[in-house]
Amino acid sequence: xxxxxxxxxxxxxxxxxxxxxxxxxxxxxxxxxxxxxxxxxxxxxxxxxxxxxxxxxxxxxxxxxxxxxxxxxxxxxxxxxxxxxxxxxxxxxxxxxxxxxxxxxxxxxxxxxxxxxxxxxxxxxxxxxxxxxxxxxxxxxxxxxxxxxxxxxxxxxxxxxxxxxxxxxxxxxxxxxxxxxxxxxxxxxxxxxxxxxxxxxxxxxxxxxxxxxxxxxxxxxxxxxxxxxxxxxxxxxxxxxxxxxxxxxxxxxxxxxxxxxxxxxxxxxxxxxxxxxxxxxxxxxxxxxxxxxxxxxxxxxx
Numbered sequence: 001x002x003x004x005x006x007x008x009x010x011x012x013x014x015x016x017x018x019x020x021x022x023x024x025x026x027x028x029x030x031x032x033x034x035x036x037x038x039x040x041x042x043x044x045x046x047x048x049x050x051x052x053x054x055x056x057x058x059x060x061x062x063x064x065x066x067x068x069x070x071x072x073x074x075x076x077x078x079x080x081x082x083x084x085x086x087x088x089x090x091x092x093x094x095x096x097x098x099x100x101x102x103x104x105x106x107x108x109x110x111x112x113x114x115x116x117x118x119x120x121x122x123x124x125x126x127x128x129x130x131x132x133x134x135x136x137x138x139x140x141x142x143x144x145x146x147x148x149x150x151x152x153x154x155x156x157x158x159x160x161x162x163x164x165x166x167x168x169x170x171x172x173x174x175x176x177x178x179x180x181x182x183x184x185x186x187x188x189x190x191x192x193x194x195x196x197x198x199x200x201x202x203x204x205x206x207x208x209x210x211x212x213x214x215x216x217x218x219x220x221x222x223x224x225x226x227x228x229x230x231x232x233x234x235x236x237x238x239x240x241x242x243x244x245x246x247x248x249x250x251x252x253x254x255x256x257x258x259x260x261x262x263x264x265x266x267x268x269x270x271x272x273x274x275x276x277x278x279x280x281x282x283x284x285x286x287x288x289x290x291x292x293x294x295x296x297x298x299x300x301x302x
Contacts, residue, residue, distance in 0.1 A: 028080020030057070030064065032073060035087045045088050047071045048101040056085040094125045094144075105129035105146060105154075112137060114158070121146070121166065128153035131160065131184075141166025141191060150175045150197075156184045163189040170197050178203055182210050182233070188217040188240075195221050195228075206232030206257045214267070216240050221252075224273055228252045231283075236263040237290050243270045251279035251296070258282045264290030 034041045036050065044050075052066040059082040066086055067074045073086070093101025095108045097117050102108040106129035108119050116136035121144040128148040131137060135158035145167040146153055153170050154162075162168065168191065170177045175197045180186070182204045195201035201221050204212040210233030217240040221228040228244035229235075231253065244252040252271045255262045260283030269292040271277045278285070278295040285299055 028078060030059075030062070030075060030078050030080065030082035030084045032084045032086065035085060037088070037090055044071060044086070049090060049093060050088045051091045052086060053089050054087045056087075058083050092122050094121060094123045096120045096122060109135070109137075121164075127151070128155070130155040131157050133157045133184075135159070137161075138163070140164045141168075145169060147171050148177050148179065150177055152178045152181050154179070155181045156186050159185045161187045161189060162191050165190055165192075167192040167194060169194045170199070172197060174198065181205065182212050183207050184209070185211045187213040187215065188219075190216045191218075193217065193219040195226075196223070198223065198226055200227050200230050202229045204229070204231045204233045204235050206259065210234065212236070214238060214240055214242070218243075220244065221246075224275075225250055227254045230254045230256060231260050231262050232257045233259075234261045234263075236265055237267050237269070239266045241268050241270065243272060244275075245273040246271055246275040247273060248275050251276035253278045254281065255279070255283045255285060256281040260284065262286070264288045264292070266290055268292065 034044055036045045055064060055066060057064050062078045062082050063076045064084055065074050095102040095105055097108050097111055097119050104127050105125055109129040109131050112135055114132045114134035118138040120140045121142045124144050125146045126149055128151055137160045139162045141164035143165050148170040150172045153168055168179050170179045173196050176199045177197045178199045179193050179195045180202045193201050201219055204210050212235040215238040219228060219242045221244045224245045224247050227246060227250045228242055242252055246252055253269055263286040265288040267290050269277045271293050276296050277293040278298060280297040287299060
């Protein structure tokens, strides 16, 4: 009797297991369709320029999400009977290098490292960046603005050219942030540089190899108690304007080191207040075609 009961119990349990197994649905991957800017596509688009905006699924039980880190579909509790539509929309990145989009200027600088690359802006950029030593970078502003907003906007440690009718600025009043700090070789060609903080618009440093060229560019500062440009290296003004509203202690251009060399080839330097346009603390000033208002310790024109 004990053996019969045991066999009967095993039979019941086996039947229950079989019945339960038949009732359980098999797991599987859902059928996925991608839609890029409203058009069906074979795969997900480039994550550098697109974002996943919505997901549609015919299952309420399954968990289906688009993982932005891995740029892939993550699923659980699926049966293989689900259909999923994923919709992507183009998202303009403000900075591009080699066709790759970046959210910040610093991300682009990090990507370039010590290489030679061109940077293109597609819209205004908030936040600046610090380049690697040895880098050779060209920034095409494209009419857009880079605003450091409380931190130095561009710190150049290599070779750099900035052009394209845009603006380099620092707009947070009360902060102490420069628009440009140059430790390398920097050329400004057809651009605008402004500053609304309590620091200078441009500082060309005293590291012995800093070269700054101003060509057809306009540089200005809005504060009376701040200088517009401090030259502690080698600087040439070929054309364009440098203006400020500095008081008697804050000239527009300040040549402040014994090794400083300021060459005035063209353009103009103007103080729209009562202070000096140029103040030569020490160093060398080469006179040329640049016009300027009142100055201090300048060489006489020959």
